[in-house]
Amino acid sequence: MAMVPLVTSEMDPAPAPTSTPVAPPAAHEYSMPAVPAAMGPLCTLCATGLRLSFLEDLLTPSSCTHCLGVLPHAESLARALAETVRDEVVAYDAPSFAVEIMLPRALAGRHTAYVERAGGYIAFEVRKEFAKRAVPVMEEVLGKRYSTEGPLRLLLAITHAETDAPIAARAAEARRPAKRGRFEGRGKADPPAASQPERLPFPPSTPTTLPIVGACTVRRDPIYLGGRYLKLERHISQTLWRIKGQRKTELSVAECVSFGVADMTQCDAEIGFLSAGREDADVRMLGTGRPFVLEVRNARKVDGIDPVALAERANKEFAGKVQVSRMCVVNKDEVKQVKEGEELKAKEYTCLVWAPGVDQRKVDEINALPAFQIDQHTPLRVLHRRPNLMRPKTVHWIRMTPLNDGQGPLYRVTLETQAGAYIKEFIMGDTGRTRPSLSSLLGTHADILELDVTKVALEWPPARTADASTA
Ligand SMILES: [Zn+2]
Incomplete structure (x- = not known):
């Protein structure tokens, strides 16, 4: 429909010459539409919510250029959504559900068009209005209480093929790489970003179909x-x-x-x-x-x-x-x-170590060591999946006990370290990537044959009284 020409104010310090196009006025100047017939049709809820003045005959019971019919049909849509997931929902012994509803994608652009026409920010939101009407219906159909806390999470979609399809096509077009000439640089023919809302003509097109139930999923919080x-x-x-x-x-x-x-x-x-x-x-x-x-x-x-x-x-x-x-x-x-x-938390280990050429004096020296720091580079054996970093770790204490049972130079080594220390590498040295190591301290090549973790110093899970154990 034709727009009424806009007249510039007499107070304008630099009135535009009549031969050039007039600059668009600030949004607030639109607050009263010049031609009511350029609106709608709108449902009564949207007309009231958007605080627009309308001719009576533009108010319709169902079709709406703003909410696409979501609000006038909120109760029946909510019932259809709830019935779609009811069989799934009743399988859960959860007393309450939270719900997230995805509305037709075209609503955002249409709302923007109306808000601009109405003169700026408007608190009215189709999503909130829909939720107000839908929640009681869903509670009734599902036989469960609504709560933002869950623990059930319903993710429900309302789609509107008539307006969704052009948006999807536009998004696909924006994703397609632009064809470029051989010597063309980047950025010359970039497609419009898909995230930018489409500028709609005003008033937006009148929908000929109603929204329907889309994909719905049900999850429970872990x-x-x-x-x-x-x-x-x-x-x-x-x-x-x-x-x-x-x-x-x-x-x-x-x-x-x-x-x-x-x-x-x-x-x-x-x-x-x-x-x-x-x-x-x-x-x-x-x-x-x-x-x-x-x-x-x-x-x-x-x-x-x-x-x-x-x-x-x-x-x-x-x-x-x-x-x-x-x-x-x-x-x-x-x-x-x-x-x-x-x-x-500190960890305690015990290991079986093979270390040739170690005399008792060396063993006594090791056993007398106060807490000391080791510098560990990421072990070679995990380097393919972990970043190569140097981590200082503390060995709180270490005790070597010879196992003189005729099987060679075997020792039982127990030690406590800071969390995250690599014990195999501390014993063997990891080709010098852990310094000092038990090998370097003993001046021989120590090999680790068996390793056990004997203590994880984290008191957990917290103690519970009998009746709180399943709280
Ligand atoms: Zn509406």
Whole structure:
């Protein structure tokens, strides 16, 4: 439709000559539309919300150039959305749900067009208005309470093919690399950024179809199970270890400690595993074990979680290999303590060391050492996947005990170090990448035959009273 010509103010210090185009006025000058017929049609809600003056006959019960019909049909759309996910939602024993709704993409550009016409910022938002009407309907259909806290998260989409398609086409066009002449430099024919909202003609086109339900997903916030594990046998990796599709170890700690969890909670198959540090597959984890956390994703059943029963099942299944203790439900803050503990807490080790040509005087010297610092470059064996850094680490104490049982120059070495020290490299020296090493201190080549972690000095999970164990 034709726009009414705009007249410049008499106060304008430099009135534009009539022969040249008039500069567009500031947005506020649009506050009262010159021709009401240039609007709409709009639904009553949008007309009121946008605070625009309209002719009565432009107000429609359903079609709307601003919300595309989302608001006049909010209740029926909400019902359709809820019915789409109802079967899935009832499988969860969660009392409440949070919801995120994706509205048709064209709404942003249309809102901008109306806001500019109305003269600037307007608090009215289709999203909020829709939520107000949709939530009670969804609560009724799903039989659950709405809460921003979840724990169920519904991600629901309302689509409008008629207006979505041109936007998608435009975005695809913007992503396509521009054809360039052979000698053309970059930046000469850059396509418009896809993120920029399209400038719409005013009024925006009148939709001929109504929005419909799009893709919907349901997720539950993860719950966390904490505990400590012992690894009593060697050749068990901490997590599933595969190279080119082939398992490198028969078992992993993560598999053992999560045994039965998917069964009990009906969670997703992939369960997250986190621990306070790690040991290699050929290293045992003894003493009181190492703290770990399982991230149980998308659990359908949480009310009946019995951590003690889970630990018992795992311990029976993997007797003599991996054992779980102090299993309990933990919260996010407690999970953080494990991550922090990994960085901070001291570790105690015991190892079997082969070291020829060492006399008792040397052994006594080593045993008398006060705490000392070692400088460790990233070990050669992990250099392909870790950055090459130098980390200073403290050895708090070290004790060597000769094992004179006729098997050669064997020693039991126990030591306590700062978290994150590489013990194998400290014993052997890693071709000089760890200084000093036990090898360099002894003046011989010391080799490590067996290694066990005997203490992870992180008191975790926190002690619980019996009735709080599944809180
Ligand atoms: Zn509307």
